[in-house]
Amino acid sequence: MNQAELKYREATPEDIKDIMFIEDNSFEQGIREEEDVFLERIITFPNGFLLLEYKNKVIGYICSEIWEYQENIDLLDLKLGHSIKTIHDPAGEELYISSMGVLPEFRRKGLGELMFESLSNKLLKTYPKIKSILLIVSKNWLSAQRIYRKNGFREVATIPNFFQPLNLEHQDGIVMRSRVR
Numbered sequence: 001m002n003q004a005e006l007k008y009r010e011a012t013p014e015d016i017k018d019i020m021f022i023e024d025n026s027f028e029q030g031i032r033e034e035e036d037v038f039l040e041r042i043i044t045f046p047n048g049f050l051l052l053e054y055k056n057k058v059i060g061y062i063c064s065e066i067w068e069y070q071e072n073i074d075l076l077d078l079k080l081g082h083s084i085k086t087i088h089d090p091a092g093e094e095l096y097i098s099s100m101g102v103l104p105e106f107r108r109k110g111l112g113e114l115m116f117e118s119l120s121n122k123l124l125k126t127y128p129k130i131k132s133i134l135l136i137v138s139k140n141w142l143s144a145q146r147i148y149r150k151n152g153f154r155e156v157a158t159i160p161n162f163f164q165p166l167n168l169e170h171q172d173g174i175v176m177r178s179r180v181r
């Protein structure tokens with residue numbers, strides 16, 4: 001893979017088809033976000049929605065929100081399909097990573113981790129008040145968990161059966177947090 005052909009950029013509403021293609025190839029039916037949810041994220045916080053391109057083709061996405069910091073997280077805030085508009089606060093102290101995905105043929109090359117680091121470094125610089133990063137991951141998503149643990153995330157809660165894919169076994173959600181300053 002020619003590293004010089006890799007590029008990051010902010011998402012725009014015109015990218016929605018590419019984002020949905022990655023979503024459909026990354027998550028099972030029943031736990032995918034809807035198009036409208038992604039569009040609202042792009043419009044509300046374009047700075048927090050990054051795409052990774054290889055040879056000008058979109059191969060990955062990562063998106064985020066900024067929340068007011070709460071030591072004890074309201075588990076309802078983590079729900080799939082929640083509206084970014086009602087919770088996003090650029091003056092907040094917590095960065096919430098709402099999702100990320102890389103097309104299957106581009107996985108296990110370090111790109112997921114690069115994408116994660118690129119977004120968090122950029123936002124930590126732009127929003128100096130952020131002191132913590134939060135996310136929820138299925139107990140089955142081992143690659144994602146490995147990236148987060150390597151980057152200092154620790155488990156803070158488990159939500160039984162949080163992920164409920166269609167016609168498949170439910171999966172516990174692991175809430176992870178990293179204190180960044």
Ligand SMILES: CC(C)(COP(=O)(O)OP(=O)(O)OC[C@H]1O[C@@H](n2cnc3c(N)ncnc32)[C@H](O)[C@@H]1OP(=O)(O)O)[C@@H](O)C(=O)NCCC(=O)NCCS
Nearest residue numbers: 026100101102107108109110111112113141142143144146
């Ligand atoms: C999670 C996800 C985005 C990670 O993307 P990725 O590009 O594969 O991530 P990385 O390559 O940085 O790291 C993943 C794995 O590749 C390994 N790896 C990194 N560089 C590598 C290389 N050059 N050669 C081989 N393996 C490598 C990592 O050690 C890690 O190992 P693991 O799979 O055994 O845990 C991707 O797997 C994905 O889209 N999964 C489905 C959706 C998902 O789970 N999203 C997370 C939501 S919280």
